[in-house]
Each structure stands twice: as C-alpha cells, then as structure tokens.
Amino acid sequence: MGRTGLGEFEHQVLLTILRLGRESYSVPIVAELEGRTGRGVATSAVYIALRRMEKKGLLRSRLETPEESGEPYPRRYFALTEAALEPLREARRSYISLWEGIEPLLDE
Amino acid sequence: MSERDVEGRPPRVASAVLRWVVSGDEADVVEGELAELFRRRVGLHGRREARWWYRRQVAGFALRVATTRERREEEGGMGWVSDVGGDVRWAVRMMRKRPTFTAVAILTLALGLGANTAIFTLVSAHFLVPLPFDRPEELALVWEVAPDRPDRPMTVSPANYFVWREEIASLGDVAAYNVDMATLSGESGDAAAERVTASVVTPHFFDVLGVRPRLGAGFSEEATRQASERLVVLSHSLWVRRYGGDPAIVGRDIRIDSEPHTVVGVMPASFRQPERALTWQGAELWRPMLLDDQRDDRGSHYLRTVARLAPGTTLDQAREETSAMAGRLAQAYPDTQAGWGVQVRAVDEYLLGEARPTLLLLLAAGVAVLLIVCANLANLLLARGEERRREFAVRAALGSGRGRMVRQIVVESVVLALGGAIFGALLVAAGREAIQAVQIRYFSGLVDVAVDARVLGLTTVLAVAAGVLFSLPVARSASRAELRPGLVEGGERAGGRPGGGPTRNLLVVGQVGLATSLVVIAALLTRSFNELVNVPPGFDPQGVVTFGVTPPSARYEERGSYVAYHQEIERLMREIPGVEEVGMVSDLPFTTENMWTTFQIEGRPASPPDEPRSDFHRVTPEYFAAMDIPVVRGAIPEQRWESQEDVEVAVNRRFADLYLPGRDPLGAGIVLEWSSVRTARIAAVVENVLDDGFAGDPEPILYLPYGASPGRRMYVVLRTAGDPGAVLTQVRTVVAAVDPDVPASDLRLLQGLLAETVARPRAASLIGSAFALLALLVAVAGIYGVLSYAVERRTREMGIRSALGASGRQLVSMVMGQTTRLLVVGLALGLAAAVVAGNALSGILFGVRGWDPSSLALATLLLGSVGTLAAWLPARRAVRIDPKEALRME
Numbered sequence: 001m002g003r004t005g006l007g008e009f010e011h012q013v014l015l016t017i018l019r020l021g022r023e024s025y026s027v028p029i030v031a032e033l034e035g036r037t038g039r040g041v042a043t044s045a046v047y048i049a050l051r052r053m054e055k056k057g058l059l060r061s062r063l064e065t066p067e068e069s070g071e072p073y074p075r076r077y078f079a080l081t082e083a084a085l086e087p088l089r090e091a092r093r094s095y096i097s098l099w100e101g102i103e104p105l106l107d108e
Numbered sequence: 109m110s111e112r113d114v115e116g117r118p119p120r121v122a123s124a125v126l127r128w129v130v131s132g133d134e135a136d137v138v139e140g141e142l143a144e145l146f147r148r149r150v151g152l153h154g155r156r157e158a159r160w161w162y163r164r165q166v167a168g169f170a171l172r173v174a175t176t177r178e179r180r181e182e183e184g185g186m187g188w189v190s191d192v193g194g195d196v197r198w199a200v201r202m203m204r205k206r207p208t209f210t211a212v213a214i215l216t217l218a219l220g221l222g223a224n225t226a227i228f229t230l231v232s233a234h235f236l237v238p239l240p241f242d243r244p245e246e247l248a249l250v251w252e253v254a255p256d257r258p259d260r261p262m263t264v265s266p267a268n269y270f271v272w273r274e275e276i277a278s279l280g281d282v283a284a285y286n287v288d289m290a291t292l293s294g295e296s297g298d299a300a301a302e303r304v305t306a307s308v309v310t311p312h313f314f315d316v317l318g319v320r321p322r323l324g325a326g327f328s329e330e331a332t333r334q335a336s337e338r339l340v341v342l343s344h345s346l347w348v349r350r351y352g353g354d355p356a357i358v359g360r361d362i363r364i365d366s367e368p369h370t371v372v373g374v375m376p377a378s379f380r381q382p383e384r385a386l387t388w389q390g391a392e393l394w395r396p397m398l399l400d401d402q403r404d405d406r407g408s409h410y411l412r413t414v415a416r417l418a419p420g421t422t423l424d425q426a427r428e429e430t431s432a433m434a435g436r437l438a439q440a441y442p443d444t445q446a447g448w449g450v451q452v453r454a455v456d457e458y459l460l461g462e463a464r465p466t467l468l469l470l471l472a473a474g475v476a477v478l479l480i481v482c483a484n485l486a487n488l489l490l491a492r493g494e495e496r497r498r499e500f501a502v503r504a505a506l507g508s509g510r511g512r513m514v515r516q517i518v519v520e521s522v523v524l525a526l527g528g529a530i531f532g533a534l535l536v537a538a539g540r541e542a543i544q545a546v547q548i549r550y551f552s553g554l555v556d557v558a559v560d561a562r563v564l565g566l567t568t569v570l571a572v573a574a575g576v577l578f579s580l581p582v583a584r585s586a587s588r589a590e591l592r593p594g595l596v597e598g599g600e601r602a603g604g605r606p607g608g609g610p611t612r613n614l615l616v617v618g619q620v621g622l623a624t625s626l627v628v629i630a631a632l633l634t635r636s637f638n639e640l641v642n643v644p645p646g647f648d649p650q651g652v653v654t655f656g657v658t659p660p661s662a663r664y665e666e667r668g669s670y671v672a673y674h675q676e677i678e679r680l681m682r683e684i685p686g687v688e689e690v691g692m693v694s695d696l697p698f699t700t701e702n703m704w705t706t707f708q709i710e711g712r713p714a715s716p717p718d719e720p721r722s723d724f725h726r727v728t729p730e731y732f733a734a735m736d737i738p739v740v741r742g743a744i745p746e747q748r749w750e751s752q753e754d755v756e757v758a759v760n761r762r763f764a765d766l767y768l769p770g771r772d773p774l775g776a777g778i779v780l781e782w783s784s785v786r787t788a789r790i791a792a793v794v795e796n797v798l799d800d801g802f803a804g805d806p807e808p809i810l811y812l813p814y815g816a817s818p819g820r821r822m823y824v825v826l827r828t829a830g831d832p833g834a835v836l837t838q839v840r841t842v843v844a845a846v847d848p849d850v851p852a853s854d855l856r857l858l859q860g861l862l863a864e865t866v867a868r869p870r871a872a873s874l875i876g877s878a879f880a881l882l883a884l885l886v887a888v889a890g891i892y893g894v895l896s897y898a899v900e901r902r903t904r905e906m907g908i909r910s911a912l913g914a915s916g917r918q919l920v921s922m923v924m925g926q927t928t929r930l931l932v933v934g935l936a937l938g939l940a941a942a943v944v945a946g947n948a949l950s951g952i953l954f955g956v957r958g959w960d961p962s963s964l965a966l967a968t969l970l971l972g973s974v975g976t977l978a979a980w981l982p983a984r985r986a987v988r989i990d991p992k993e994a995l996r997m998e
Contacts (some may be wrong), residue, residue: 008111025141026140026141026145027144027145027148031143031145031148040161042164042165042168042172043142043145043165043168043169043172044165044168044169044172045142045168047138047169048172063137071140071144073136073137073139073140073141073144074136074137074139074140075137075140076134076137076141085178
C-alpha cells in the first residue's frame with residue numbers, strides 16, 4: 001500500500017465501524033469483524049489499529065464515563081472523520097479495478 | 109452483584125496481568141470492554157472456552173504493547189506502559205527470540221553468580237549473623253600467657269580466675285569452664301554406654317553467656333553446693349537422641365561416669381559453647397564445678413574463662429586492667445606469677461577470626477570469576493551489538509534518544525544477570541546440604557549456613573552490578589552508533605576493523621589477567637597444602653588405629669583397679685588378629701589437649717620464670733614401636749605398670765637440644781616436684797614428633813613410663829597389618845565386653861585425625877583450584893569467542909589475501925600474532941597482580957613464598973598454551989576458507 005494507503009486490517013476496521021452506524025466501541029467492532037470475516041480477531045490488534053488510525057486523523061474518539069452510560073466501566077467510542085473517506089474510496093477503487101474481468105474465474 | 113457478574117468474571121490472574129500491562133487512562137476502558145467481550149464469549153461458546161480466549165487476548169496485549177512501544181513513543185506515547193516495565197518486557201522478548209544466546213548467557217552467569225552466592229552463605233554465617241549469645245560483642249575470652257611463650261595463650265589457674273572475677277571492674281562477670289569427656293553409663297535395657305564430649309562449668313556460666321536453658325532452671329551456686337556438683341544440663345541433640353526429647357527428663361537422675369546426676373536443664377538447639385576445642389564436636393552435656401577448695405591454687409593452669417565486659421567498658425580497658433593486675437600478682441607471688449601476662453580476645457574474633465583470611469580469599473576469587481564472566485558477557489553482547497546495529501540505527505532514525513537506547517541495553521543486561529542469579533541461587537539452594545557439609549568440615553560447626561534474605565539480597569545487588577558492568581561496553585558502542593552504515597545492509601562488513609576494536613581487546617586482556625592470577629593463587633594454595641601435609645610428623649600414621657578408654661573414678665578409684673583395667677585392655681588388644689603392636693599414651697599428638705610440666709635439671713637449679721617446661725606424655729614402652737617413632741640414642745625404658753624407685757624416661761631430640769645442649773643427655777637427671785618420682789634419669793632420646801599439628805614446631809617432650817605416673821584416661825595405639833576396618837569393629841566389641849560402662853571413644857584411624865587438622869588449608873586449596881578451573885574455562889571460552897568472531901569478520905580479507913597468494917601459514921600467523929600480543933599483555937598483568945596477592949596471602953601460606961616461581965611458571969604455561977589453542981582453532985578455520993566463497997560472501 002502507498003504512503004497514505006490503508007493496511008488491510010485498518011481497511012476492515014473502518015468498514016466495520018461504518019457498518020455499525022455513526023460511532024461504535026470495541027465490543028461491537030470485534031463481534032462484527034469476527035462475524036463478517038469468520039475468523040477470530042485479537043482484541044489488542046483492534047485497539048492498536050484504532051489508536052493508530054486516530055493518530056493518523058482517520059478516526060476521532062470520545063470517552064463515555066460510567067456516569068453517562070450507566071455501565072460499570074468507561075467506553076471509548078470511535079467515529080470516522082472526513083479524512084477517512086478518501087483512503088476508503090481509493091482502496092475501493094483499486095480493489096474494483098483489480099477485480100475487473102477476473103470475477104468469473106473465481107466464481108463458486 | 110448479580111449472578112451474571114459472578115459467572116461472567118474473567119480469569120483473575122489474567123485480569124491482573126492485563127492491568128499491569130496496560131496502565132494509565134486507557135486501562136479502565138480496555139479492562140471493561142474486554143470483560144464485556146468475555147461475557148459475550150461465555151454466552152456463545154461456554155465458560156471454559158471463554159476463559160482461554162480471555163487469556164490469549166491478554167497475552168496478545170502484552171506482546172503488542174511491548175513490540176510497538178517505540179512507535180508509540182515516537183508518536184508522543186500513549187501512556188499505557190510504565191517505562192522500565194516495558195524495557196523489561198522487551199528484554200524478555202529479545203531473550204526468547206534468541207534461546208541459544210540466552211541459555212549460554214544465563215548459564216555462564218549462573219556459574220559466576222552461583223559461586224558468589226555459595227560464598228555469601230559462608231561469609232554471612234561467619235560475619236553477618238550474630239553469634240548465638242546475648243549481646244555477643246560484650247563477650248571476651250581471657251587467658252594467661254606464660255613467660256617464655258607470649259604467642260601461646262595458656263589455660264588459667266583457679267586463683268587467677270577468682271581474682272579476675274572479683275577484682276577486675278571492667279570484667280562484669282567471669283565464668284570458668286573446661287572441656288572434657290563423660291561416659292553416659294548404660295541404662296537398663298535401651299541405651300548403651302556412650303562416651304560424649306562434655307564441659308565442666310562454673311554455675312553461672314550460662315548466665316554470663318546470656319543463654320537460658322530451654323527446659324529447667326539450669327545451675328545455681330546454691331543448688332550445685334547442695335547436690336555436691338552432681339547436676340547436669342543436657343544439650344538439645346543429646347536430649348533428643350538419647351532421651352527421645354522427653355520433657356519429663358528434668359528432675360530425673362541419669363548415671364554419668366557411673367554416678368547419678370540430676371538433670372536440671374536442656375539447652376536450646378541453637379546453643380553453641382564459645383570454645384574452639386568444641387568447634388568440630390559440640391559439648392553434649394555440662395556439669396557444674398565450684399572450685400571452692402582451689403581459691404589459692406596458682407600452679408595448676410587448667411581452666412578456660414569467658415567474661416562479659418561491664419557495661420560501657422571496652423576490650424582495651426579490660427586488657428589494661430588485667431595486665432596491671434598481672435604485674436601486681438607477679439610481685440606478690442614471684443614463685444608462681446613472675447613473668448606471666450594476660451591475653452583478652454573478643455569472642456567472635458577468637459571463634460571465627462581464623463576463617464577470615466580463607467573466606468576473604470574465597471570472596472576475592474568469587475568476584476574475580478564473576479568479572480571474567482562479565483567480560484565474556486560483554487564480548488557476547490558486543491558481538492550481538494554488531495548484529496543489532498541495524499535495529500539501533502532504525503530506532504535512532506525513528507527518533508529514539510541515545511539515552512533511551514542505552515537504558516534499554518542496560519535493562520536487558522540486568523534482566524539477563526538476574527536470570528543468571530535466580531538460576532545460580534536455585535543451584536546453591538539445592539546444594540545447601542553440601543555447603544553446610546563443607547562449612548562443618550572445613551570451617552566450623554559453630555555456625556549454620558542458610559540461603560536467607562541476606563544472602564539473596566547480596567546476590568541481587570551483585571547481579572545488578574554485574575549486569576550494569578557488562579552492558580557498559582555495548583551501551584557505549586550503541587550510543588555512538590552511526591545511522592547510515594547501520595541502515596545500509598552489510599554496512600560495515602567489508603571495511604570493518606579487524607579484531608573488533610580496542611574494547612574487545614581490553615576485555616580479553618582483562619580475562620587472561622584475572623584467570624592467570626587465579627591460577628597462580630590456586631597453585632600457591634595447593635602447593636602450600638602439599639607442603640603442609642608432607643611435613644614428616646615424626647611418626648608413621650599408616651595403618652594405625654587409636655581410641656581412648658577412661659574408667660570412671662566412681663568405680664575405679666584405687667590406682668590398682670584402673671591399672672588392672674588398662675592391663676586387661678592391652679592384653680586383649682594383642683589377641684585381635686591383624687594387630688601387630690599395642691602401645692598406650694596419655695594423649696595423642698595432633699590433638700589440642702597437651703599436658704605440660706615444669707621441672708628442674710639435676711645440678712642446675714633455676715628460678716620460676718626461667719624454669720624449664722616441657723610437654724609430657726605417659727606411655728607404655730611399646731608406644732614408640734606402635735607409632736614408629738625412631739629411637740635416636742639409648743634404649744626405651746622397660747618399666748610398664750609397676751611403680752619403681754628408680755625411674756627411667758625418654759625425651760625427644762628437641763628436649764635434649766633445648767635443655768641439655770652440648771652434653772650427653774643419657775643419664776641426665778630430671779626433677780619433677782609434683783610427682784612421687786623425685787628424680788628421673790634419661791635413658792633414651794627419640795625423634796621429634798609434631799605435637800601441635802603440621803604447622804607447629806616440634807616442642808620438647810618428656811615421656812614418662814605409665815607406671816611412674818598412671819592416669820585413668822589413656823589412648824590405645826594399635827599398629828595393624830591388613831584391613832584396619834576389621835580391627836575397628838573388633839575393638840568396639842572387645843572393649844565393651846571388658847566393662848559395658850567404658851566405651852572405646854574416638855575410635856578411628858590416626859590418618860583421619862591428621863587430615864582433620866589440615867581441613868582449612870585443604871578447603872582453601874580445593875575451592876581455590878575449583879575457582880581457578882572455572883575461571884580458566886570461562887576465560888578460554890571468551891578468548892575463543894572473540895577470536896572466532898574476529899576471524900569470521902575477516903573472512904573476506906583472508907579470502908583476498910589467499911587469492912593474492914598468501915600461504916596458510918602466513919594467514920595463521922597473522923591472526924595469531926594479534927592474539928599473542930593480547931595473551932602476553934594479559935599474562936604479564938595477571939602475574940604482577942598474582943605476586944601482589946600472593947604476598948598478601950603469605951599469612952596463610954605454609955612453606956611457600958608468596959612469590960613462588962613454579963606457581964607463576966605453571967600459570968604462564970597453562971594460560972599460554974590454552975589461550976594459544978583457543979586462538980589457533982578459529983585461525984585454522986580462516987585458512988581453510990575458499991577464496992571464491994569468501995569473496996562471494998558479501
């Protein structure tokens with residue numbers, strides 16, 4: 001991937017957050033990822049990807065305190081920023097162009 | 109809390125690990141969210157699977173947090189991990205990535221640190237753990253010093269004991285004691301008669317030491333008087349061994365030397381009597397003595413005394429006051445006191461001071477071995493540092509500070525060292541019994557070794573210091589790491605400095621030097637020990653069996669009765685098959701107990717300070733043949749059991765040289781005032797015997813015939829042919845059959861007795877040699893490692909040279925030339941250090957100078973040849989390099 005491009009795992013995490021709605025925290029993200037990909041996911045990998053993408057400006061987060069949520073622990077909610085959309089579009093374009101014409105070869 | 113929460117609680121240990129790994133603000137978030145995922149998991153897959161999943165997740169956190177730390181740091185840090193914790197985790201990860209390196213490093217360190225831990229147990233037992241007395245620093249031992257022997261402390265006369273106790277203010281209280289043996293008479297049915305080490309003490313003896321019996325009230329002056337001294341306090345071990353630890357023993361009567369004694373106490377197991385004569389074998393029982401009728405006895409010096417200094421006074425004050433008193437007594441009683449002085453010594457110095465030089469030597473040897481190990485580790489790390497150059501360059505490029513990298517390296521080294529320390533301590537703990545055996549055998553039974561917090565603390569400090577030390581060279585080189593060559597693959601390879609730079613050369617020189625010194629010292633100690641045991645003792649211990657018999661006075665009061673007993677024993681011994689000669693003597697050479705007497709030479713009267721003195725033994729005529737002591741002149745007197753008007757005696761050569769110089773000793777008359785014998789004529793001069801052990805000088809000895817001065821306690825000396833072991837068994841049976849109340853005590857081979865007296869020099873020699881060997885191995889491994897690495901790095905150069913026509917010989921000598929220089933410098937430094945150390949050791953060396961050419965030559969030869977071999981192996985490899993291969997390597 002290029003300099004501003006997404007890693008495959010980052011790509012998956014971003015898509016998962018989008019699927020889950022406006023914002024989400026790690027528990028549904030991990031569950032959705034595992035459900036969609038059919039593979040186990042290391043929670044720590046998700047955390048690291050989330051924090052890394054936050055640093056890159058692809059995500060923003062807010063902390064929900066126990067008082068606000070009524071849960072025993074605080075939760076960190078992540079949402080996509082505008083900046084995340086461009087690399088996602090770019091990734092989609094590259095994948096589609098790569099898939100063009102070869103889909104029949106891999107038809108099940 | 110709801111049921112769901114209890115059911116859904118993640119594994120406790122893993123949770124704790126998670127909290128430890130992830131710290132800071134995010135900890136709560138991660139923990140809570142992971143717990144939520146865990147509960148979902150329980151619902152989906154069951155509790156068991158969920159718990160394993162949770163643990164895997166935590167492990168994942170630990171691993172990722174550790175491996176991504178520099179990136180996080182570069183990004184400003186996420187505050188998840190406390191810094192050193194992260195370094196430690198990183199270090200563990202690096203160690204696991206290179207199991208061979210880690211195993212080698214930890215094993216080497218375990219050897220170096222374990223050796224030190226073992227020594228710490230001995231040092232701690234001797235110098236750090238207080239002696240088992242109340243305020244031991246206040247206790248002192250007081251002796252008299254005879255006029256002509258200022259170096260040899262003498263036992264004390266009863267009159268002087270009373271003077272010290274009653275008139276010296278700086279001595280708060282003084283107790284007297286003596287060491288002897290006692291026979292526990294056989295009791296109805298169970299216990300057989302047994303001869304044990306014992307001590308006779310004044311009633312307040314235990315009060316002076318400040319140790320109370322564990323059971324019973326112990327002695328008091330009044331009770332002792334009432335019971336006419338027939339009281340006894342038992343040692344803990346005797347109480348357990350012979351009386352089954354029965355608490356009802358107090359108040360019971362037991363028979364000692366055939367007389368009933370009332371048990372008034374049992375001492376605690378930790379109690380030790382502060383007496384060197386009891387170093388190897390502690391007293392098993394104590395009996396009280398009053399000394400009332402001996403208040404004015406200034407002539408019999410037989411007591412030992414221990415004093416507690418008065419509060420606030422010092423040893424020096426006590427010395428001054430007792431010396432002043434000795435001066436006054438000399439004026440008042442010139443006959444007995446003229447010229448006599450006093451010696452006062454601190455109890456710990458007296459008991460353990462002798463072991464100090466040996467232990468300090470071991471400590472130094474241990475540190476030297478550890479330094480060699482450190483040099484090896486530093487070299488290993490330097491070599492690895494070259495490999496990790498790229499890693500460090502990347503880190504530096506990513507903005508990791510130099511200080512940060514140095515810290516990482518130091519932490520890695522300390523973690524390695526602590527790993528080695530733990531392994532070493534485990535080895536020592538597993539071998540504690542063996543160390544205790546060494547301690548008892550070679551040092552003293554007065555203290556116990558333990559791998560305790562103190563020892564582990566010392567080991568930890570040493571490990572951290574070692575870790576820091578061996579990380580320094582590589583930390584230094586990493587902090588200077590240049591980025592570019594590190595990043596360019598194979599950067600420095602082709603043009604690398606041959607040999608790996610001055611640091612490494614310095615390390616090799618240091619290793620060679622230390623190993624050389626250790627080998628020299630070990631050689632010195634071994635030579636000294638050999639010199640010591642090869643001193644001819646004046647008799648032939650080979651095949652000689654000895655034991656003591658002491659018929660108790662209660663049943664053998666009359667002279668005739670114990671003489672008959674001894675006669676019977678002698679007769680029966682002659683019948684044992686394999687016994688060639690049977691002699692008897694009042695005390696054996698090489699034991700601490702020696703009787704001595706003053707005497708007058710006929711026609712040459714001398715006044716007290718100049719009165720001649722001599723050790724004396726009562727013997728049967730066959731004693732000399734049984735011991736194989738050669739007769740120099742005359743003939744051994746024939747007198748055996750009977751008393752005679754005219755007594756003939758034998759003296760040793762030293763006696764004749766000292767007191768009868770320039771005249772024929774045969775026929776000279778000797779007057780002994782104390783004995784019924786008025787004048788004895790010298791009938792024989794025999795060869796000198798070392799009475800005080802190998803290191804002692806021959807003392808004048810007077811051999812009185814048994815019949816002239818019989819005594820109850822006699823040692824039997826049997827010269828045997830064939831297997832002395834068979835004789836030992838027979839002796840026990842035969843002696844028990846004569847009188848079940850009189851066992852054969854100290855039954856052993858004379859050679860065993862001799863070996864015991866040189867236990868400490870033997871220990872120094874054995875342990876010193878073991879350390880030298882260890883040092884040699886580690887140093888050789890180091891030299892080999894450094895040279896192999898240097899050759900490997902020069903492979904390309906060698907290839908080019910070889911391609912250009914250099915012969916194998918030239919290549920070898922090129923590599924070897926450099927090594928030889930290092931070896932020579934290391935050897936020279938090591939030999940110089942060894943000479944200095946050897947001179948410092950001259951106090952514990954015997955018959956060898958600290959500057960011993962043969963030891964120095966041995967070390968030079970050994971280190972030189974082994975070092976050359978270690979260098980030659982890699983050099984030879986370099987020669988076998990195929991030039992084409994070598995050039996293609998880069």
